[in-house]
Amino acid sequence: MRLQKISKTSFFIATTLLTLLITACYPDHNQSTFDPQGPVAASQLNLFWWIFIGGMIVFVLVEGALVYAMIKFRARSESDIPAQTHGNTRLEIIWTAVPALLLLIIMVPTINGLFYMYEAPKLHQANHVLEVIGHQWWFEFRYPDPNDPEKEIVTANEVYIPVGYPVPLNLDSVDVIHSFWVPKLAGKTDMVPGEGNYMWFEADVPGEYYGQCAEYCGTSHANMKFKVIAVSEPDFKSWLQVQSNPALESSDPLVQEGAGVFKSAGCTGCHATKTVVNKGSKGRVGPNLAHVASRRNLAAGMLRNSDENGSVNDALLQKNLRTWLQDPNEVKPGNLMSSGAQVYTDPDKKLTEEQISQLVHYLSSLK
Numbered sequence: 001m002r003l004q005k006i007s008k009t010s011f012f013i014a015t016t017l018l019t020l021l022i023t024a025c026y027p028d029h030n031q032s033t034f035d036p037q038g039p040v041a042a043s044q045l046n047l048f049w050w051i052f053i054g055g056m057i058v059f060v061l062v063e064g065a066l067v068y069a070m071i072k073f074r075a076r077s078e079s080d081i082p083a084q085t086h087g088n089t090r091l092e093i094i095w096t097a098v099p100a101l102l103l104l105i106i107m108v109p110t111i112n113g114l115f116y117m118y119e120a121p122k123l124h125q126a127n128h129v130l131e132v133i134g135h136q137w138w139f140e141f142r143y144p145d146p147n148d149p150e151k152e153i154v155t156a157n158e159v160y161i162p163v164g165y166p167v168p169l170n171l172d173s174v175d176v177i178h179s180f181w182v183p184k185l186a187g188k189t190d191m192v193p194g195e196g197n198y199m200w201f202e203a204d205v206p207g208e209y210y211g212q213c214a215e216y217c218g219t220s221h222a223n224m225k226f227k228v229i230a231v232s233e234p235d236f237k238s239w240l241q242v243q244s245n246p247a248l249e250s251s252d253p254l255v256q257e258g259a260g261v262f263k264s265a266g267c268t269g270c271h272a273t274k275t276v277v278n279k280g281s282k283g284r285v286g287p288n289l290a291h292v293a294s295r296r297n298l299a300a301g302m303l304r305n306s307d308e309n310g311s312v313n314d315a316l317l318q319k320n321l322r323t324w325l326q327d328p329n330e331v332k333p334g335n336l337m338s339s340g341a342q343v344y345t346d347p348d349k350k351l352t353e354e355q356i357s358q359l360v361h362y363l364s365s366l367k
C-alpha cells in the first residue's frame with residue numbers, strides 16, 4: 001500500500017520534470033537549438049539527431065535485454081536458485097565490439113562537422129571578418145573599415161550581418177574565458193584570452209538572433225547577452241557606413257550639457273564615442289557608445305529599447321538609460337561600471353538628478 005503511494009508520487013514528479021524538460025527545447029524559444037536558421041546550426045542539429053536516435057535505439061535494446069533477463073531468469077520460488085553464469089567470452093566480445101563500431105561510425109559525421117565548422121564552403125566570398133571580443137559582461141564587435149583597410153569599426157552588444165553570406169568570426173577575450181553562442185546560427189565556441197579562436201556562421205533568413213555567453217565568467221555571466229541582426233546586403237552596407245561615422249551632432253542645449261557632463265563625470269575614461277580605431281588596437285573598458293541610441297537593447301541585453309518590430313522606441317530608451325545611470329548594479333549585479341566609475345564609488349561625486357537627465361538627453365541623441 002505504502003510502496004504504491006511512493007511510486008505514484010515519484011511517477012508524478014518524473015512526468016512533470018520530463019514535461020518541463022521537453023517544453024524547454026520547444027523550437028519557438030528565442031534560443032532554441034531545434035530551430036536552426038543557418039547551415040552551421042543545421043549541420044550540428046543534424047549530427048545531434050543521428051547521435052540521439054542511435055542512442056535511443058541502443059537504449060531500447062539494452063533495457064529490453066535487461067527486462068527480458070530479469071523476467072526470464074527470475075527466482076520462481078523461495079527455494080529456486082536461478083541458473084548461475086560466470087563469464088561468457090562470446091557475449092563479452094560482442095558487447096565490446098558493437099559499441100566500438102558504433103563509436104567509429106559516429107566519428108565520421110562528427111569529424112566532418114568539425115571540419116565544416118572551420119572551413120566554410122563559400123568562405124572566400126566573405127569580405128567581412130567579424131572580430132568578437134568578450135568582456136565581463138558584454139561583447140565588443142569589430143568589422144574591417146570598408147573605407148580604410150588599416151582601420152576597424154567598433155560597436156557593442158548588437159551586430160549586423162548580411163543574410164545569405166558566411167560570416168567568419170575571430171573570437172578573443174580581454175579578461176576570462178567566455179563562449180560565443182547564437183543558438184539558431186551556430187554552436188558555442190570558447191573565447192580564450194590571448195588565444196584567439198575561430199568559427200563562422202550564416203543566417204538563411206533576415207531576423208533578430210539572440211546570443212548569450214555560454215561559459216561561466218563571473219557574477220553577471222547570465223546577463224551577458226547580445227543580438228545578431230541579419231539584413232539584406234545593401235542594408236548591411238548602409239548599417240556599416242552609419243557605424244563608421246560619429247553620431248550626428250545635435251544643437252539641443254540639453255544634449256550639449258549632457259555631452260559636457262559625459263566628459264566631466266569621467267565617462268570618457270571608459271567609453272568611446274568614435275567608432276573608427278586602428279586595427280587590433282586595445283578597446284576601452286566599457287562598450288562604445290557612438291550609436292548606443294540605435295541599439296535595440298541596453299547593457300548587453302538587460303533592458304529592451306525597441307518595440308516588437310525592432311525599431312527603437314525613444315521613450316523606452318530614455319527610461320532605460322535613466323534606470324541604468326541611476327544604479328547600474330540594480331540592472332546588472334557586479335558590473336564593472338558600478339565598481340569602477342567614481343560617480344558610483346565616491347558618494348561626493350554621485351550624479352545629481354539633473355546630470356542624469358542631461359546624460360540621458362545626450363546618450364539618446366547618439367543614433
Ligand SMILES: [Cu+2]
Pocket residue numbers: 178179213214215216217218221222224
Ligand atoms: Cu559568461
